[in-house]
Amino acid sequence: MLVAALWVAGMLAYQLPGPGWVRGVLMAVWAGFALTTAVAVGRARVGRWPGAVFLLALVATGVWWLLLTPRQDRVWADDVAQRLKVVSFDGQHVVLDNVRNFTWRTDDDHDARWQRRGYDLDQLRSADLILSYWMGPTIAHTLVSFGFADGRQLVFSLEIRKERGESFSALGGFFRKFEMTLVAAEETDIVRVRSNVRGEDVYIYRLQGMTGEQLKGLFVSYLGEARKLDAAPAFYNTLTSNCTTIVYELAKQIAPGLPLDYRLLASGYFAEYARDLGVLTPGVDFATLKARGRITDRARAAGDDPRFSQLIRQGVPGVDAEVQP
Known part of the structure; x- marks a missing residue:
């Protein structure tokens, strides 16, 4: 779960468009949610919805990853x-x-x-x-x-x-x-x-x-x-x-x-x-x-x-x- 959570956080940090403060807020929200879910799993107290949301976030991030395509037409250094x-x-x-x-x-x-x-x-x-x-x-x-x-x-x-x-x-x-x-x-x-x-x-x-x-x-x-x-x-x-x-x-x-x-x-x-x-x-x-x-x-x-x-x-x-x- 930790590796998966870090991967989602990295995608938010490096691929999410928009202002830096938006990325920061979303990363903080995700970090809090992932940590809470991980602790609940460790204590065998996780409910259905937190686990489902965590899994959905992973799937969505995986689709996002696959849809990223390299390009030749950017404004290069x-x-x-x-x-x-x-x-x-x-x-x-x-x-x-x-x-x-x-x-x-x-x-x-x-x-x-x-x-x-x-x-x-x-x-x-x-x-x-x-x-x-x-x-x-x-x-x-x-x-x-x-x-x-x-x-x-x-x-x-x-x-x-x-x-x-x-x-x-x-x-x-x-x-x-x-x-x-x-x-x-x-x-x-x-x-x-x-x-x-x-x-x-x-x-x-x-x-x-x-x-x-x-x-x-x-x-x-x-x-x-x-x-x-x-x-x-x-x-x-x-x-x-x-x-x-x-x-x-x-x-x-x-x-x-x-x-x-x-x-x-x-x-x-x-x-x-x-x-x-x-x-x-x-x-x-x-x-x-x-x-x-x-x-x-x-x-x-x-x-x-x-x-x-x-x-x-x-x-x-x-x-x-x-x-x-």
Whole structure:
């Protein structure tokens, strides 16, 4: 009953339209009713009507939940205004539309650029796991950056698709509050805005142990996700469809035996999960990987230097090792 009551309260808090005070009043009324009913059930003194009303509220909320549908046509925040599109892909060469390449001065002051880019997947040379800590050591945003032989980097990031003026809520993510989007961006945009503008603490880990075909397979998996989200919107879910679980789901397509782990949810420890799987630089203890992988200070020192991607990787273990075809 407690879980059911909290679920109804969450739907009232995050999905009920209208002024905040109306939601507050309805939540208080529901909380009082649910608590009274739960106590009565515990004492085996619940009457027919309170139980029936409680059950009716659950059914009505379930119908409400099912009727919620994700959309593509809201007034989106600038940084998620465009959908990533796979213009063409012949198995080797891919053309992407709406690759993000913003210049950020503050969160609210930026030059918006969405660009078309072409990539040769035979030139893929590396993949890096990037963790950006914004809420203590337990929670981090997870990104994957692919490196090419010509020195370019392309970062994929699954994010909530915020409406203009909206902000992220981990709790709201349980109640279909947000759609999700896949962003492909330059590191000078998506990494720099986190380290240099938002003040997040950012770490890079070189992924090892993949053949060229496996590396290409992981990239192609992101293309599949882009096509899926371009064709039909989907809800972000804090538990099952977030920035870390998508990396796990995509990686499972090339390594089906990946085990489930609590660190898929406690994303701040995802790098340790990757270490335990043996996909980080071998022969280096994790404390060293983490210390040398912390790029926050190097990113801030690099500023708008065009060599940003090279400068932030100085000293990161394994960055000199290329994936063999």
